[in-house]
Amino acid sequence: MALRLSTTDEDFEARFAAFLATKREMAAEVDEAVRDIIADVRTRGDAALAELTARFDKVDLKARGIAITRAEIERAVDDCPKDVLEALTLARDRLKAGQERLMPKDTRHEDALGVTLGTRWTAVDSAGLYVPGGTAAYPSSVIMNAVPAKVAGVERLAMTVPTPDGVFNPLVLVAAELAGVDEIYRVGGAQAIAALAYGTETIKPVSIIVGPGNAYVAAAKRRVFGTVGIDMIAGPSEILVIADAENDPAWLAADLLSQAEHDKVAQSILVTDDPAFGEAVAREVDRQAALLPRREIAEASWRDFGAVITVKHFDEAAELADRIAAEHLEIAIDDPERLLPKIRHAGAIFLGRFTPEVIGDYVGGSNHVLPTGRSARFSSGLSVLDFMKRSSILSCPPSALSDLGPAAIALARAEGLEAHARALTIRMNR
Amino acid sequence: MALRLSTTDEDFEARFAAFLATKREMAAEVDEAVRDIIADVRTRGDAALAELTARFDKVDLKARGIAITRAEIERAVDDCPKDVLEALTLARDRLKAGQERLMPKDTRHEDALGVTLGTRWTAVDSAGLYVPGGTAAYPSSVIMNAVPAKVAGVERLAMTVPTPDGVFNPLVLVAAELAGVDEIYRVGGAQAIAALAYGTETIKPVSIIVGPGNAYVAAAKRRVFGTVGIDMIAGPSEILVIADAENDPAWLAADLLSQAEHDKVAQSILVTDDPAFGEAVAREVDRQAALLPRREIAEASWRDFGAVITVKHFDEAAELADRIAAEHLEIAIDDPERLLPKIRHAGAIFLGRFTPEVIGDYVGGSNHVLPTGRSARFSSGLSVLDFMKRSSILSCPPSALSDLGPAAIALARAEGLEAHARALTIRMNR
Numbered sequence A, B: 001m002a003l004r005l006s007t008t009d010e011d012f013e014a015r016f017a018a019f020l021a022t023k024r025e026m027a028a029e030v031d032e033a034v035r036d037i038i039a040d041v042r043t044r045g046d047a048a049l050a051e052l053t054a055r056f057d058k059v060d061l062k063a064r065g066i067a068i069t070r071a072e073i074e075r076a077v078d079d080c081p082k083d084v085l086e087a088l089t090l091a092r093d094r095l096k097a098g099q100e101r102l103m104p105k106d107t108r109h110e111d112a113l114g115v116t117l118g119t120r121w122t123a124v125d126s127a128g129l130y131v132p133g134g135t136a137a138y139p140s141s142v143i144m145n146a147v148p149a150k151v152a153g154v155e156r157l158a159m160t161v162p163t164p165d166g167v168f169n170p171l172v173l174v175a176a177e178l179a180g181v182d183e184i185y186r187v188g189g190a191q192a193i194a195a196l197a198y199g200t201e202t203i204k205p206v207s208i209i210v211g212p213g214n215a216y217v218a219a220a221k222r223r224v225f226g227t228v229g230i231d232m233i234a235g236p237s238e239i240l241v242i243a244d245a246e247n248d249p250a251w252l253a254a255d256l257l258s259q260a261e262h263d264k265v266a267q268s269i270l271v272t273d274d275p276a277f278g279e280a281v282a283r284e285v286d287r288q289a290a291l292l293p294r295r296e297i298a299e300a301s302w303r304d305f306g307a308v309i310t311v312k313h314f315d316e317a318a319e320l321a322d323r324i325a326a327e328h329l330e331i332a333i334d335d336p337e338r339l340l341p342k343i344r345h346a347g348a349i350f351l352g353r354f355t356p357e358v359i360g361d362y363v364g365g366s367n368h369v370l371p372t373g374r375s376a377r378f379s380s381g382l383s384v385l386d387f388m389k390r391s392s393i394l395s396c397p398p399s400a401l402s403d404l405g406p407a408a409i410a411l412a413r414a415e416g417l418e419a420h421a422r423a424l425t426i427r428m429n430r
Helices: A012-021 A031-042 A046-057 A071-078 A084-103 A139-152 A169-180 A187-199 A217-225 A249-260 A275-289 A297-307 A314-324 A336-342 A357-362 A399-416 A416-428 B010-020 B032-046 B048-058 B072-080 B082-101 B139-152 B171-180 B189-198 B217-223 B247-261 B275-289 B295-303 B312-325 B336-342 B357-362 B398-414 B418-426
Strands: A003-006 A105-110 A118-125 A125-130 A156-160 A181-183 A208-212 A240-245 A267-272 A308-309 A328-332 A348-351 A388-395 B001-008 B107-110 B115-121 B126-130 B156-160 B183-185 B208-210 B239-244 B269-272 B307-310 B326-334 B348-351 B387-396
Touching: A003 A012, A012 A314, A031 A046, A031 A187, A046 A187, A071 A169, A084 A169, A084 B156, A105 B348, A125 B048, A139 A156, A139 A169, A139 B398, A156 A169, A156 A187, A187 A208, A187 A217, A187 B010, A240 A249, A240 A314, A240 A357, A249 A267, A249 A328, A249 B295, A249 B418, A267 A275, A267 A314, A275 A297, A275 A308, A297 B082, A314 A336, A336 A348, A336 B072, A336 B312, A348 A357, A357 B387, A357 B398, A357 B418, A399 A416, A399 B082, A399 B139, A399 B357, A416 B247, A416 B357, B001 B010, B001 B239, B010 B312, B032 B048, B032 B189, B048 B189, B072 B171, B082 B139, B082 B171, B107 B156, B107 B295, B115 B247, B126 B139, B126 B189, B139 B156, B139 B171, B183 B357, B189 B208, B189 B217, B239 B247, B239 B312, B247 B269, B247 B275, B247 B326, B269 B275, B269 B295, B269 B312, B275 B295, B275 B307, B312 B336, B326 B336, B326 B357, B336 B348, B348 B357, B357 B418, B398 B418
Parallel strands: A003 A308, A125 A156, A125 A208, A156 A181, A240 A267, A240 A328, A267 A308, A328 A348, A348 B387, A388 B348, B001 B307, B126 B156, B126 B208, B156 B183, B239 B269, B239 B326, B269 B307, B326 B348
Antiparallel strands: A105 A118, A118 A388, B107 B115, B115 B387
16 A cells, blocks of 8 residues: 555654655666676777677677668558557657757846857767667657757767667657658677767767666766766656646646556655545555556556645645655646746646646656656756757957956956956956 | 977878877776765764864864855955955946846746647755865855856755865855855855765765866766766866967967966967967067976976967868867957857857966856866856756646647557556646
């Protein structure tokens, strides 16, 4: 049974704090193995990739080639069911429109001293997209990672996907093709991250690496950070549903299960002001879970990490929401806009009774790559901004040197940096 | 003597590639020590901080207190020379104005299906600012790190600064006071990063940690990344000056030295279309360096990492600039705006003969915390954006479910996620 908490419990604070602190992932100690793999790929390039891929994935890269071929991609597209192809296209187009609206604007501003200050945004030259193999290889995630890069203007987008025993999800290739991925390589794990960061004979290095992966991939991304940019370190997914008793319990149970079915360490939390409604939803979760193909996963997630929390009023729900800082937040009450300003930390927020989180997973137009594990306290969903960087631009008229020079010289000398001062005095004494 | 390269050399490409690949920092193998320090602070909190600070800084935190007191801060402000106080205030005010113009705007957009997509920006609750001890403790850097946090709306800004042997730069406290820092602690190293990330009895945990530090600090930031947000991993500084022969060689030599005096591993590069002008600048560098208090550092930097590169024309200079991706780029030619669009990678760009980089270090109004070591290829200078995060907002009218539902259901089923499909069908069959 999922946890039950109520803010009226005497020990609520202690139990809620313990709930927040529950680790949902074993941090596997893979760091040394990853260090060796990275060093090997840096030193031996393609030869290391071939050996590691033979060992971990049982795939012969020398026979198959490191790059997935045009023929393989075209076959995947030809074999794709029409409704899925159309749905992926709709997902791409709606995300593209949303990302285009997020494009930052360059600015120029001249101040009273005649100093021009500007900002200019440019895309990175190249990006790497890591796609996990196996069950977590979601074509929708390829769309969500690749489209922002292409909208940002990234010229070269290289994707890696492991193909254990030669098997991969062809829909991942279809999604890559629709999203405009330029190169696809059948490698995975820390070796793929090393290849993207440092390059090999076949894979040219990229400027930034994005995409989810297992503990090896996460450790490798952490290690190459600085040599290249990386996105967040993705953890298991979660949903927080704030709901009043006016909802159909079955609808919200379905939403909680849509998160729980992802992963045994996914987390689904209901916060409501009506304990009876909370129990009704919990009953529906149990009933619907039994009907799911992924019943075992969903039930384990709900049992081990799920929670129903009762609050006295929704202002209290907003406080808890900020402490949970959920990846996904549904606000299923009459006037969700009233509660919205009181909540600061959430990756994506879904308003009203007709906006289930799964719409956002696929075709809402927002990105489903979102900060997990309370990291919404300090990070954002993936967007064009992750694939761009800002240069500041400064231009001074000669007069500005007399206006600003003395202060700069005072600071340079206070910091013991005489050459800094001289770069000004030499011009001011012209 | 600094390196000389010309694009007309037969072996230019190989030598330029080798120059780019030159490591300017020893990556000290400190990772295991840092892991143990972090674990110790997580487990024992203040007691571990006291022990580690006694060992590394020879400071008795039990006697002095972990927090720097109001009295210490006020004494530093009282003792601050008036011109320095005014200069720091000017630096703060100009940076504040610049950062306010960078504040992102919330958006709402309703599409043709009646779906509302929005973005909302909020500040992190709290931020930690690491300030190095010793010679690298620049008050201007405190301003540059703290002001964007406060403009972003961060309520709690906690600073740590090591005080080896009890000694610290009082101007750092003055800058912190002017910038609105809320708490200051006399701890440093990996133990300070651990305290900021995980909290101790005295230091509450923060959401994001920024600021430069040594190899221990960098390794610790890398380790806590994910538990908290971090800014870039700062490396040694560099400047690239693109200049024609119309400049006074002495001015540009002064600019190159303003970088070189920072650090023996700082890097100063001149790119010019006139080899004789290049030699004139190099002679001026030698002459002026001999006059500097930090002569030894500046001469070592210029000798070991400096370079004068001759190009045939400035388009070629732009290509090299993108490969160098310098932290600071000066364009000292007649029409710098003509060259600007051809260069994509640089942290901050200074236009014209009267915009020396040092103006940007202090009172230009832009931030001097910038991406180093070629990371301008993928990252930006510090700004309000680093202290904020974006929530996406989605709101669907009931009709949108029939418009978008079928595509979402097709994708959910193609991904084997039946509970996702059910969250839609259960509403569509209402």
